[in-house]
Amino acid sequence: MDTAFFLLRRHKNMYLDISGIPPKTLLQSFPRLEEIAHKTLFGTDWPGPGVPEIQENLADFQNLSLSDAARQRILGGTADEIWPE
Numbered sequence: 001m002d003t004a005f006f007l008l009r010r011h012k013n014m015y016l017d018i019s020g021i022p023p024k025t026l027l028q029s030f031p032r033l034e035e036i037a038h039k040t041l042f043g044t045d046w047p048g049p050g051v052p053e054i055q056e057n058l059a060d061f062q063n064l065s066l067s068d069a070a071r072q073r074i075l076g077g078t079a080d081e082i083w084p085e
Contacts, residue, residue, distance in 0.1 A: 005036065018041065026061070037066070
């Protein structure tokens with residue numbers, strides 16, 4: 001996780017997909033997530049064995065102590081910048 005954080009901050013065209021990290025443990029893996037929210041994409045790994053429903057993952061993500069701006073970036077703002085309509 002430290003290497004990923006380093007690379008994201010160093011390389012302009014590198015982004016983080018958080019689909020493999022359970023939302024409840026996301027800030028344990030990336031305690032400085034707020035700093036890289038503009039390069040982070042929300043993903044779920046759903047459907048898959050042992051993966052909670054998307055609504056549960058989303059609720060767990062929404063309950064993280066992140067600013068509203070960071071949540072909006074991760075949930076769609078970053079993707080909108082990468083792939084504008």
